[in-house]
């Protein structure tokens with residue numbers, strides 16, 4: 001009975017054995033083909049109002065590195081775009097590859113980015129996060145693509161500094177005074193569609209808001225991300241890389257864009 005992961009014996013092709021939703025009709029990630037995207041002029045801008053004081057800790061759970069925020073009240077919220085009401089920021093995490101040519105979960109016109117950052121928000125009208133998971137409008141995730149380039153975005157350094165203290169599974173360190181909106185690219189253009197968690201339990205509760213403009217990171221910064229370990233301290237080193245799910249069937253869903 002192996003816990004889910006990304007290895008051949010517990011990876012994405014096995015998840016449905018314990019998480020039946022993994023074979024649902026609205027699974028994520030997906031490939032986005034611009035020719036099939038529908039521009040929706042009614043899609044307004046999205047807005048965030050994040051309190052830097054809400055940031056609490058950064059942790060390595062053996063599957064990703066995650067920054068956790070205080071979501072006990074409407075302290076850091078996302079609103080607008082395809083959403084109704086304010087969604088509370090709960091955590092952010094990343095997915096990345098074993099080399100710079102892949103690692104993102106969503107694929108754009110055949111392009112895989114080196115990494116994908118997810119900012120996870122939930123709808124407080126459903127009481128708590130566990131309740132929100134059971135609702136089609138329960139969760140909203142802003143996805144930002146990370147592209148290896150020559151002018152890395154300085155603000156990404158803050159996350160990578162945090163990584164130095166959580167090299168092995170189970171490690172957690174304080175991560176305070178951090179406003180994740182500094183990571184946003186210049187453009188607010190986005191694609192949106194209805195999908196799921198890209199990890200177990202694969203619940204189909206997510207309104208995805210994927211930013212068209214990637215942010216740039218350096219190859220060294222990607223190497224730093226890949227220096228995280230899946231294993232606990234004193235266990236054999238098992239690099240935490242390729243923690244991305246392959247694209248899933250679109251099954252007739254329409255991806256809308258805020259831009260032409």
Ligand SMILES: NS(=O)(=O)c1cc(F)cc(F)c1
Pocket residue numbers: 118120141196197198199200
């Ligand atoms: N990767 S994801 O954004 O769909 C996601 C969100 C979440 F809240 C928990 C997870 F385990 C995974």
Ligand SMILES: [Zn+2]
Pocket residue numbers: 093094095118198
């Ligand atoms: Zn994710």
